[in-house]
Amino acid sequence: MSERPERTNTLFVQSLAKGLGLLEAFADRPGPLTLNELASICDMDRSAVQRMAHTLVALGYLERGANGKAFLPGKKILERTFDYLRSxxxxxxxxxxxxxxxxxxxxxxxxxxxxxxxxxxxxxxxxxxxxxxxxxxxxxxxxxxxxxxxxxxxxxxxxxxxxxxxxxxxxxxxxxxxxxxxxxxxxxxxxxxxxxxxxxxxxxxxxxxxxxxxxxxxxxxxxxxxxxxxxxxxxxxxxxxxxxxxxxxxxxxxxxxxxxx
CATH class of the missing domain: 3.30.450.40 (GAF domain)
Incomplete structure (x- = not known):
């Protein structure tokens, strides 16, 4: 299957799309997801997922689950929802x-x-x-x-x-x-x-x-x-x-x- 046109555009940033893909992984799988699960859902290398997940945790867009091994959407996402609704x-x-x-x-x-x-x-x-x-x-x-x-x-x-x-x-x-x-x-x-x-x-x-x-x-x-x-x-x-x-x-x-x- 060929890629959608916008994804082959030279202005399209693949790494940014992959990072956002980690957040989108929770759409069909509510609840904590491990690195291996995120890698499987996003079809990405585990080491790349680990680096992106670490970055998203540092920024507040992901949070670690109770056991410290899995991830959940972070509260920072709610701020962006607020930004959208008021705009x-x-x-x-x-x-x-x-x-x-x-x-x-x-x-x-x-x-x-x-x-x-x-x-x-x-x-x-x-x-x-x-x-x-x-x-x-x-x-x-x-x-x-x-x-x-x-x-x-x-x-x-x-x-x-x-x-x-x-x-x-x-x-x-x-x-x-x-x-x-x-x-x-x-x-x-x-x-x-x-x-x-x-x-x-x-x-x-x-x-x-x-x-x-x-x-x-x-x-x-x-x-x-x-x-x-x-x-x-x-x-x-x-x-x-x-x-x-x-x-x-x-x-x-x-x-x-x-x-x-």
């Missing part, structure tokens, strides 16, 4: 709206940022029944398998939608996830008509998600807000009837403002 005007403007939506709906409300083949959660307001991982920012989900992603795709051309579908290789999170590309295209078209997307039990069994996209001042989709509820409490139609107008009012209030992206 995005959309998140500052959206926060009070997300809070109000959660209070009014009584359901989980989230804002996710569009990042090509994935969406990434940047603001999350949960209810008491949520699991720990559903309250954390920074989680990525596949654009094609989420209501938020399809809401974003509904503001794209058919050619752009086809491009995302062609390049997506992610695995569905549940057995209920829609994977057929023609069905996904149909759901995107339905969202264009309705103004919101629906996903039932595609991210979590027993859960329904409604989402509507946020557009920048040029009409490009950059993010989405979704409201999530339990199918034990709501039918799909009742949930959409109750919360879709509230959701679309919120995304409309945020859309079209300069300096959002």
């Amino acid at each position: 995005v005007p959309l998140l500052e403007r959206a926060t009070p709206l997300i809070v109000d939506l959660q209070k009014e709906s009584g359901e989980r409300v989230e804002l996710s940022l569009f990042d090509d083949l994935t969406i990434i959660f940047a603001l999350r307001r949960q209810t008491k029944r949520q699991t720990y991982t559903t309250t954390l920012i920074g989680r990525r989900l596949a654009t094609i398998h989420t209501a938020s992603g399809r809401a974003v795709m509904s503001h794209m051309s058919d050619e752009q939608v086809d491009d995302i579908l062609a390049r997506s290789t992610s695995q569905p999170l549940t057995r209920k996830a829609v994977t057929d590309h023609d069905q996904i295209r149909a759901l995107v078209r339905q969202c264009r008509t309705d103004g919101y997307a629906v996903a039932a039990e595609e991210s979590m069994l027993g859960e329904i998600n409604l989402a509507s996209a946020i557009l920048d001042h040029e009409g490009r989709p950059i993010a989405a807000i979704d409201i999530s509820g339990s199918l034990a409490d709501w039918s799909i139609d009742d949930f959409a009837r109750r919360f879709a107008p509230l959701l679309m009012s919120g995304t409309k209030a945020l859309s079209g403002k300069p300096g959002l992206s």
Whole structure:
């Protein structure tokens, strides 16, 4: 397999990418990782991993585990998360709206940022029944398998939608996830008509998600807000009837403002 174009660019610093790769190793393996595990995950020489890990520990981006032999992400990473969150005007403007939506709906409300083949959660307001991982920012989900992603795709051309579908290789999170590309295209078209997307039990069994996209001042989709509820409490139609107008009012209030992206 050939390398991606940006990695063959003369400006691309391979050693820096490898160092960041050590931090990314924890994405699929939460918990302490030994040097041997890091070397295996990152496909790097153990001595190189040892030097990079030592440097990252010295800088605070890695910390040693309780036994002193393994490594964990360091607290310094949280500082960079803070730096990012305060640098995005959309998140500052959206926060009070997300809070109000959660209070009014009584359901989980989230804002996710569009990042090509994935969406990434940047603001999350949960209810008491949520699991720990559903309250954390920074989680990525596949654009094609989420209501938020399809809401974003509904503001794209058919050619752009086809491009995302062609390049997506992610695995569905549940057995209920829609994977057929023609069905996904149909759901995107339905969202264009309705103004919101629906996903039932595609991210979590027993859960329904409604989402509507946020557009920048040029009409490009950059993010989405979704409201999530339990199918034990709501039918799909009742949930959409109750919360879709509230959701679309919120995304409309945020859309079209300069300096959002």
